[in-house]
Amino acid sequence: MTRALILLRRRLVGSVFVLLIVVIGTFLLLEAAPGDAVDAYIVSTGGDAGMIELLRHRWGLDQSELTRLANYLWALLHLDLGQSVTFSRPIRDVILERLPNTLLLMVSATALSFGLGSALGIYAGARPGSARDRFLSIGSLALYAVPGFWLGLVLIVIFAVDLRWLPIGGIETLASDKTGLDRAADIAIHLILPVAALGFIYLALYLRMMRAGMAEAWRQDFVLAARARGLSRRRVVLAHVARNALLPLITMLGLQSAQMLGGSVVIESVFSVPGLGRLAQEAVAARDTPLLLGIILTSAVLVVVINLLVDIAYAFLDPRVGAGEAGA
Amino acid sequence: MSALASIHDLTVTYRRDGNAVAALRNISLDIVAGERLAVIGESGSGKSTLALAIAGLLPASSAVCGRIEWPGSGRPPLLGRDIGFVFQDPSVSLDPVMTVGKQIAEVARTHLGLTWSQAYAKAKTLLERVRLPDPDSALHAFPHQLSGGQKQRVAIAAAIAAGPKLLIADEATSALDTIVQAEIVALIRRLVAEDGMTLLFISHDIALATELAERIAVFRHGQLIELGTTAQIVSTPSQPYTRALLDAHIGLDAAPLLNRAGLHA
Amino acid sequence: MNPLRRFLRTPEAVAGAILLAALIGMALIAPLLFPGDPQAIAGPALLPPFQDWSLPLGTDRLGRDVQAELFHGARTSLAVGLAAAAAALAIGSVVGTLAGFAGGLVDEVLMRVTDAFQTVPSFLLALAFVSVVGPSLGIVVAAIALGTWTGPARIARAEVLSIRERDYVASARAIGMHPLEIAFREVLPNALPPVLAMSSVIVAAAILTEAALSFLGLGDPNRVTWGGMIAEGRAVLRTAPFLSIVPGIALVLTVLGVYLAGEGIVETTAVRRGLS
Numbered sequence: 001m002t003r004a005l006i007l008l009r010r011r012l013v014g015s016v017f018v019l020l021i022v023v024i025g026t027f028l029l030l031e032a033a034p035g036d037a038v039d040a041y042i043v044s045t046g047g048d049a050g051m052i053e054l055l056r057h058r059w060g061l062d063q064s065e066l067t068r069l070a071n072y073l074w075a076l077l078h079l080d081l082g083q084s085v086t087f088s089r090p091i092r093d094v095i096l097e098r099l100p101n102t103l104l105l106m107v108s109a110t111a112l113s114f115g116l117g118s119a120l121g122i123y124a125g126a127r128p129g130s131a132r133d134r135f136l137s138i139g140s141l142a143l144y145a146v147p148g149f150w151l152g153l154v155l156i157v158i159f160a161v162d163l164r165w166l167p168i169g170g171i172e173t174l175a176s177d178k179t180g181l182d183r184a185a186d187i188a189i190h191l192i193l194p195v196a197a198l199g200f201i202y203l204a205l206y207l208r209m210m211r212a213g214m215a216e217a218w219r220q221d222f223v224l225a226a227r228a229r230g231l232s233r234r235r236v237v238l239a240h241v242a243r244n245a246l247l248p249l250i251t252m253l254g255l256q257s258a259q260m261l262g263g264s265v266v267i268e269s270v271f272s273v274p275g276l277g278r279l280a281q282e283a284v285a286a287r288d289t290p291l292l293l294g295i296i297l298t299s300a301v302l303v304v305v306i307n308l309l310v311d312i313a314y315a316f317l318d319p320r321v322g323a324g325e326a327g328a
Numbered sequence: 329m330s331a332l333a334s335i336h337d338l339t340v341t342y343r344r345d346g347n348a349v350a351a352l353r354n355i356s357l358d359i360v361a362g363e364r365l366a367v368i369g370e371s372g373s374g375k376s377t378l379a380l381a382i383a384g385l386l387p388a389s390s391a392v393c394g395r396i397e398w399p400g401s402g403r404p405p406l407l408g409r410d411i412g413f414v415f416q417d418p419s420v421s422l423d424p425v426m427t428v429g430k431q432i433a434e435v436a437r438t439h440l441g442l443t444w445s446q447a448y449a450k451a452k453t454l455l456e457r458v459r460l461p462d463p464d465s466a467l468h469a470f471p472h473q474l475s476g477g478q479k480q481r482v483a484i485a486a487a488i489a490a491g492p493k494l495l496i497a498d499e500a501t502s503a504l505d506t507i508v509q510a511e512i513v514a515l516i517r518r519l520v521a522e523d524g525m526t527l528l529f530i531s532h533d534i535a536l537a538t539e540l541a542e543r544i545a546v547f548r549h550g551q552l553i554e555l556g557t558t559a560q561i562v563s564t565p566s567q568p569y570t571r572a573l574l575d576a577h578i579g580l581d582a583a584p585l586l587n588r589a590g591l592h593a
Numbered sequence: 594m595n596p597l598r599r600f601l602r603t604p605e606a607v608a609g610a611i612l613l614a615a616l617i618g619m620a621l622i623a624p625l626l627f628p629g630d631p632q633a634i635a636g637p638a639l640l641p642p643f644q645d646w647s648l649p650l651g652t653d654r655l656g657r658d659v660q661a662e663l664f665h666g667a668r669t670s671l672a673v674g675l676a677a678a679a680a681a682l683a684i685g686s687v688v689g690t691l692a693g694f695a696g697g698l699v700d701e702v703l704m705r706v707t708d709a710f711q712t713v714p715s716f717l718l719a720l721a722f723v724s725v726v727g728p729s730l731g732i733v734v735a736a737i738a739l740g741t742w743t744g745p746a747r748i749a750r751a752e753v754l755s756i757r758e759r760d761y762v763a764s765a766r767a768i769g770m771h772p773l774e775i776a777f778r779e780v781l782p783n784a785l786p787p788v789l790a791m792s793s794v795i796v797a798a799a800i801l802t803e804a805a806l807s808f809l810g811l812g813d814p815n816r817v818t819w820g821g822m823i824a825e826g827r828a829v830l831r832t833a834p835f836l837s838i839v840p841g842i843a844l845v846l847t848v849l850g851v852y853l854a855g856e857g858i859v860e861t862t863a864v865r866r867g868l869s
Contacts, residue, residue: 014705021709032725138605145848147801149808150823150841157834225421228385229435229486230408239434240423247425262716266805270827280717281809284724292721300712319425319470 011311015304022300023076027069030289081294086286091294095276099298101171102268102275104187105194106260110253112199114206118249121210125245126237128215136207144204148263152197152270159193166193169272194271198263202256209252213245220244247318254310258303331399332361332494332526333382338394340377340386351377353550354394359494361400364520364527366541366558368534368573374550375530379498382528383411405494409439412487412525416499418479422471429455429467432486439490454485457522458515477508481515488519495520496528501536513540534573538562546570596861606857612850619667627661631817635661639833653822653836654829663843666819669812670800670847673734677799678792680738682745686781686788689749693784694757694776704750707743715740719802723811730813733806737799744795745788752784793855797848804844819844 075082081091124136160168172178172186217223218241226236265277272278276295283291315321340352352374359365359382369375380386382396384407398405405411415421423431432454433447442450448467455463458481471479480500487495497516501509517540520527531537537544537558544561546554546569554567565571600606623631635648635658642651642659650659692703710718719736726732756762757780765775806812807820819840826836 014708018705018708018712021705022713025709026713026721029721030725141852142845142849145797145801145845145852147804147808147820147823147841147844149805149820150837150844153823153827153830153837154841157830157838161831161834221415221417221420222423224385225413225415225483226423228383228407228413228415229438230406230490231434231438235434235438240426243425244423258711258714259716262714265716265720266808269809280720284720284809284811287724289725292724296713296717296721299714299717300709303712303714317425320472 008308008312011308015308019297019300019304023073023297024069026293026296027072028065030293031065076297081297082290084288084291084294086282086288086291091291094279094291095294095298098274098276098279101273102261102264102277105191105198105264105268105273105275106257108191108195109198109202109260110256112195113202114249114253116199117203117206118210118246120203121207122214122237122242122245124207125211125214125218125241128218133211137211140204140207140211143200144208146201148197148201149266149270151200152194152267155193155197156270166190169270171273191273194267194273197270198260198267201263202260205256206249206252209249210242210245213248214241217241217244247314250310250314250317254307257306257310258299261299261302330361331358333359334397334399335359335382336395336397338378338381338396339392340374340381341391341393342387343389343391348391351390351550352381355552357545357552357555359526359528360543361493362524362526363543364517364529364541366529366531366537366544367547368531368537368544369547370532372549373547375532375547376498377550378547379413379496379528379530382494383407383413383496385413400493406439408435408492409490410492410494412490412492412495414480414484414487414495414497414500417503418476418483419471419503421483422479424471427468427470428474428482429469432482432489435486435489450489451485454489455482457519458482458485460485475508476504477511480504480508480512484512484515484519488523488525491523492525494526494528496530498530499532500529502531502533509536516540535577546573599861600857603857603860605853606860609850609853609855609857612846613854616667616671616847616850619664620671623661623664623668627658627664631661631665632657639829641833642835642839650839651833651835653825654833659822659836659839662817662822663819663840665817666822666840666843667847669730669816669818670803670844673730673737673803674796674800674851676734677737677741677803678796680734681741681795681799682788682792684738684742685745685747686749686785688742689746689751689788690753690776690781690784692746693750693753694772694780700750703746707746710739711743716802716805719806720809720811723806728806728811728813730816733803733812736806737802740802741795741798745791748791749781749784749788752787753780756780756783790859793851793859796855797851800844800848800851 072082079092081095083089084091084094087094120136120140124133127133156168159166167173167190169190171190172183173190178186223236223241226240231240261277264275265280267273268275268278269281276298280292280295282288283295335355335357338352338355339350342349342351355374355378367375367378377386381392384404386392401410407413422428429448429451432451433444436442436450437444437447440447440450452463452467455466460466460478460481466474466478466482471482474482480503484500495516500516501512504512513536516527516529519525527540529537529540534544538561541558544554544556544558545552546561546567548569554561554565554570556566561570562574565574600610634656636645636652636656638652638654638656640648640652640656642649644651648658648660650663653659653662688703688707692700692707718740719733722736722739723732753776762775762779765779766772770779803812803818804820804823807818808824810821810824812818812821822840823837826833826838826840830837
């Protein structure tokens with residue numbers, strides 16, 4: 001157990017270092033933008049040179065780059081992400097407001113893609129080379145090629161416009177004052193299409209990985225040994241082959257989280273879901289660089305946390321981890 | 329002396345890269361019930377193919393001619409139930425992510441219709457029989473936590489869990505250290521005697537065979553070139569190849585081996 | 594059996610090659626078949642497809658020829674896809690080789706930087722980059738490459754780590770070759786094959802990312818893009834859904850073609866190398 005803790009502590013230190021690089025790097029990148037938040041503000045509200053200077057001074061934008069970076073880092077230590085120009089509110093508040101919606105979307109989509117994807121992958125991989133295997137292989141490749149935002153629009157056309165079964169967008173019916181279970185159900189219905197769009201894209205990934213993993217596991221000697229012991233085919237497939245093929249997929253969950261966060265930007269945009277992704281798009285449109293910086297930082301932290309959780313889960317599932325053996 | 333299995337004119341051909349490779353040619357052999365038969369040969373002799381063919385574990389891409397009869401039972405044998413198979417390398421013949429106890433228990437459950445708790449109890453008994461230290465904690469151990477010899481004991485326990493009549497050991501000691509090899513051979517000998525099993529012992533090591541087996545079959549290039557009792561083979565080998573195999577075995581125990589054969593170093 | 598014969602015997606690879614050929618054909622013919630500005634008004638607005646045979650796929654909200662836009666959009670997708678993938682592979686190979694070959698502190702620092710790039714979602718990074726510098730074709734290519742170079746970098750590094758212990762590297766050292774020369778003339782070319790095996794995946798991802806950026810309005814405004822067409826069609830989704838659906842189908846077929854053909858090439862050449 002202590003070995004696991006030592007590993008964890010090393011990972012945490014490494015992660016902090018990586019996040020530091022992210023902050024500094026993104027800060028410098030966004031600094032390279034011609035014009036700053038004040039310019040964007042002035043464009044929409046108007047003002048003269050004196051006003052510009054005043055605002056610059058008030059928002060600390062007239063100091064040197066290094067000073068501002070130092071100030072930013074210091075503020076970060078107090079969990080202060082600065083002020084958003086567009087919303088005139090602390091960035092942290094705006095982000096925390098939108099974060100739960102994105103998390104809900106991501107967790108549901110991951111559950112869909114991982115669950116259904118690996119189940120179909122097991123189904124295909126149980127009989128390699130069979131008709132259903134080839135069908136699922138080509139089908140998943142086609143799904144992989146589908147752009148998420150386009151799939152979202154297609155789903156809207158079919159289910160919201162033509163069939164009118166589901167709402168077009170948003171996360172809940174506005175001004176409906178629903179509470180408790182009613183509200184939960186309302187949100188759930190609104191999330192069906194976005195979750196489906198986001199989930200189906202990555203479903204292909206897990207399906208293919210599981211299929212490949214099963215093909216690999218079938219070749220292992222312990223599978224022949226299991227057959228030699230007379231175990232039923234079903235048991236061999238599920239308890240032995242699939243169980244071993246599952247491990248690399250768990251690792252994939254961590255790696256996919258970063259991609260899915262990126263994917264949520266377009267999906268939230270298509271379905272008008274008020275989440276972090278949509279916020280990023282709004283920040284880009286408004287040239288609100290502190291907000292964009294805050295969002296990128298939050299995403300990076302999220303990815304680090306998810307990866308850590310996945311690694312812990314993996315350590316639980318693979319008994320070889322931490323034993324000094326070459327576990328994965 | 330009834331035959332457990334009768335092999336008639338067995339030919340096995342593998343397809344590799346579009347070429348047909350004959351692994352076994354026209355093998356005819358009887359396995360007597362209750363005997364300990366060793367199959368000796370070098371690599372490529374077809375001895376492992378014979379083991380797989382008897383067990384019914386040949387890959388789908390292989391072509392089989394001839395037949396194997398089972399006069400004792402009249403029906404083809406069930407893997408696990410009638411035949412126990414022990415593979416060469418225990419570090420890859422056990423599932424790395426399942427506990428050792430469960431891997432034995434699932435065999436008992438499948439063939440004997442036991443509940444999980446009954447199966448685990450049987451697994452513990454088997455671990456005691458194969459002399460694994462601390463069977464209670466061994467039940468919940470994973471393969472990588474055991475040594476090579478311990479893993480092979482587990483594999484043997486899983487092979488005999490359902491009480492098969494025939495135990496096939498395919499190079500079961502070749503991946504182990506020398507001292508451990510002797511222990512495993514002794515273990516197999518004891519278990520076979522206790523349960524009245526027939527033993528088919530595949531090896532390239534003729535000395536090991538002479539210690540364990542009553543009869544020896546010598547294979548070369550897919551053909552059975554000599555078959556006889558251990559005493560016959562060691563003292564009066566009729567084939568030059570068999571003689572060469574015996575001669576090539578030079579070891580610390582060569583003197584007693586040669587003495588037994590009536591020859592001198 | 595030589596690789597070409599093997600490739601031609603795999604139905605999926607052939608299908609992919611056909612799709613790719615069609616795409617490349619579209620891109621090349623575009624200026625010939627549809628000379629002039631594809632964004633110019635060609636007819637009445639929102640003309641449905643198959644009504645007027647001079648405008649077989651109809652027109653969009655502003656009356657632009659959908660077919661012309663489709664063909665010209667192929668040029669953008671192909672150009673960005675290939676350029677971004679090439680850039681990502683180049684950057685990744687160089688970084689990975691440097692890290693793997695130099696080892697020590699250089700390796701540590703480069704790997705932390707790679708970690709940092711992998712921690713930020715690549716689409717967000719591309720978004721930020723394009724919004725900071727301004728949307729143009731070159732910037733879009735750079736933005737996509739920024740997010741995708743980390744994969745090739747890791748693979749290159751892993752390959753280099755195993756290669757650098759080999760004999761021909763030791764003998765190059767013995768002759769007195771400068772380490773950088775050894776790294777890029779001896780080691781890198783041998784580390785390339787597994788990196789190149791990733792190229793179809795990267796090209797496909799680049800095409801999809803470019804489409805997403807254009808969809809959000811961050812593509813090059815002077816060029817026709819399929820993503821942009823889908824975004825335009827969104828405004829009339831109820832009345833003219835084909836405007837958004839058709840470019841999407843083109844995207845799916847393009848990416849599918851890239852995957853299938855790419856996988857086919859990898860399969861057939863890998864077998865030749867004796868990998869199994």
